[in-house]
Amino acid sequence: MKSRILFVDAYDSFTNNIISLLETRLDVEVTQVKIDSKIDNLGTFLRPFSAVIAGPGPGNPTNDADIGLIRDLWRLEGPDLLPVLGICLGLQSLVLAFGGTVKPLVQPRHGVVTLVKSSDKSIFTGIGDFYPVQYHSLHASLGHSHAELSNCTEDLWTITPACPDLEPLAWDLPSGGLYDGWVQGNPQNPYPILMAVKHRLKPFFGLQFHPESICSDAKAQMVIESWWSMVNKWNGTHSRTPFVFDYKVKACPANSAYAPYTTEEALCLPQMLKKYPDLAGLDSPRISASSSVFHSTPSSSRSPSPSFTSSSSAPTSPRLAKIGSQEYGVTSKACTLGNLDIPEICSLLGLCSDEVILLDSEMRQTPEVATHSIVGIVTADTMRLEYTVGTHFVRLIHSRRSAVEDLRYHGGTIFTYLKEFIGKHAAKGSCAEIPFWGGLMGYITYEACLETIDIPQDGDSSNRPDICFAFIERSIVIDHQRGLVHIQSIKSDDHVWVMESYDVLNNSNKGYCKCTGGSESINQDDMIVRDLITCLKLN
Numbered sequence: 001m002k003s004r005i006l007f008v009d010a011y012d013s014f015t016n017n018i019i020s021l022l023e024t025r026l027d028v029e030v031t032q033v034k035i036d037s038k039i040d041n042l043g044t045f046l047r048p049f050s051a052v053i054a055g056p057g058p059g060n061p062t063n064d065a066d067i068g069l070i071r072d073l074w075r076l077e078g079p080d081l082l083p084v085l086g087i088c089l090g091l092q093s094l095v096l097a098f099g100g101t102v103k104p105l106v107q108p109r110h111g112v113v114t115l116v117k118s119s120d121k122s123i124f125t126g127i128g129d130f131y132p133v134q135y136h137s138l139h140a141s142l143g144h145s146h147a148e149l150s151n152c153t154e155d156l157w158t159i160t161p162a163c164p165d166l167e168p169l170a171w172d173l174p175s176g177g178l179y180d181g182w183v184q185g186n187p188q189n190p191y192p193i194l195m196a197v198k199h200r201l202k203p204f205f206g207l208q209f210h211p212e213s214i215c216s217d218a219k220a221q222m223v224i225e226s227w228w229s230m231v232n233k234w235n236g237t238h239s240r241t242p243f244v245f246d247y248k249v250k251a252c253p254a255n256s257a258y259a260p261y262t263t264e265e266a267l268c269l270p271q272m273l274k275k276y277p278d279l280a281g282l283d284s285p286r287i288s289a290s291s292s293v294f295h296s297t298p299s300s301s302r303s304p305s306p307s308f309t310s311s312s313s314a315p316t317s318p319r320l321a322k323i324g325s326q327e328y329g330v331t332s333k334a335c336t337l338g339n340l341d342i343p344e345i346c347s348l349l350g351l352c353s354d355e356v357i358l359l360d361s362e363m364r365q366t367p368e369v370a371t372h373s374i375v376g377i378v379t380a381d382t383m384r385l386e387y388t389v390g391t392h393f394v395r396l397i398h399s400r401r402s403a404v405e406d407l408r409y410h411g412g413t414i415f416t417y418l419k420e421f422i423g424k425h426a427a428k429g430s431c432a433e434i435p436f437w438g439g440l441m442g443y444i445t446y447e448a449c450l451e452t453i454d455i456p457q458d459g460d461s462s463n464r465p466d467i468c469f470a471f472i473e474r475s476i477v478i479d480h481q482r483g484l485v486h487i488q489s490i491k492s493d494d495h496v497w498v499m500e501s502y503d504v505l506n507n508s509n510k511g512y513c514k515c516t517g518g519s520e521s522i523n524q525d526d527m528i529v530r531d532l533i534t535c536l537k538l539n
Helices: 015-025 069-073 089-097 146-151 179-185 218-237 269-275 318-323 342-348 414-424 446-451 495-508
Strands: 004-009 029-034 051-054 084-087 101-113 133-141 166-172 193-199 204-207 292-296 328-336 356-359 372-377 384-387 393-398 401-406 439-444 467-472 474-479 484-489 529-533
Touching (some): 004 015, 004 069, 015 029, 015 218, 051 069, 051 089, 089 101, 089 133, 089 193, 089 204, 133 193, 204 218, 328 495, 356 439, 372 467, 384 414, 414 439, 484 495
Parallel strands (some): 004 029, 004 051, 084 204
Antiparallel strands (some): 101 133, 166 193, 193 204, 292 401, 328 484, 356 372, 372 474, 384 393, 384 467, 393 401, 439 467, 474 484
16 A cells, blocks of 8 residues: 555645655655645544645745644644645745744745755755745745844854754855845845755754746755655654555545544545545545446537436447557657758648647757657547536547546546546557657646636636647657657557658658667568557556
């Protein structure tokens, strides 16, 4: 069984990204609870969890309503104690709870990337300095004097009389190490900003930066892994073994007048379902039926909210049945990019604007992000997924037919459904340097993200879904750093299209095109790589 982390959500838009980081990098199960959830016995409630993360949020930690449950975490003592990590608002509330202050920045740091200097101790051991993303308008103070802040002396790393239980672990310091020079370059925020802190006696940590951000460097994510290593070591040293139950609670309801479960109920799923039927995202063998209803609709139009018919043996769409019945491979061929650009590639292949989904990094490339562009090709038989906020259904459209799936049987939210879908349709290939072989491409609206933090949304009078993805089987991936164009398909026996597309691009770029191959080849010119895999299978 995987270890479990409790994530305390302060209604922040970064929540899903942080949970995704935890589940992928730490291989843990994450249960989410809102800051305004009413929990009668916090110590008992926390027994199944190895650790807690107090997430970021838009509020001020001096306002009790803005931190809610987070405030109670810092009061844990004795056998109830467990490791807690505060991020952004979480760090600020930690500092405030142990004698520090929280003040507004003169200039908010929204999306700012700066060099952060670490103490190279505790969870920063071996990490050194790094470049994380900051997104905050408040900053925490441990009570360092004006002179210590002004001169950026070694005293910044010492424990202050105001916060005798807290030790600074990282600072956003002047690049030159001197206050005067930093003021000239950054007049809006003339002091070093605290970036990380730890409690001297309790397993409490805080990070002001956002390790989950795509623009934070790899070392920022290493801090999370280092923290998790500390969690396991601390739990082992203190003989704290979370009890394990054999089902997953992905989210607990806010604004409830009860603890989501007691110790006894956590061990007995039937009683829990009976008493608390509104728990969101319960995934267990007891909830296994898939319910669908089919409609015949034009693929270019949206039908009104469908009716729902429940059945224990639900039909599946023709497209899903096809995917689950055969082996799929990745057929690919690559040549040098030469003088080609994305518009020209699309033009040469006869792709119109309504036949592609484009993730374009051509104009701005950096060593760690924006290295590839992806052209997803939409064909007549491309499957689409659509979702509208405020509904319990996701609509799968293929060949003028649509299957409607009830999200309540797939984790309760569109995002748990998408995670399940991706897990069952994951394409795999031999070339790890290509970031995409095939899969979902599309968009998620801001309104759909707001729904995940329980902010009510007005109905959209347009026919535009709030989430729309296409399942891409043919794609062009441009590697801007290596100057390669990858033509690839996960459709069965699609090597003819791959070769024809290659010939078009190759003939248009004579003198520049240089073919590359994989470790295997199966056709006469030894250029096509086919990695036969069992994937895209729907159980």
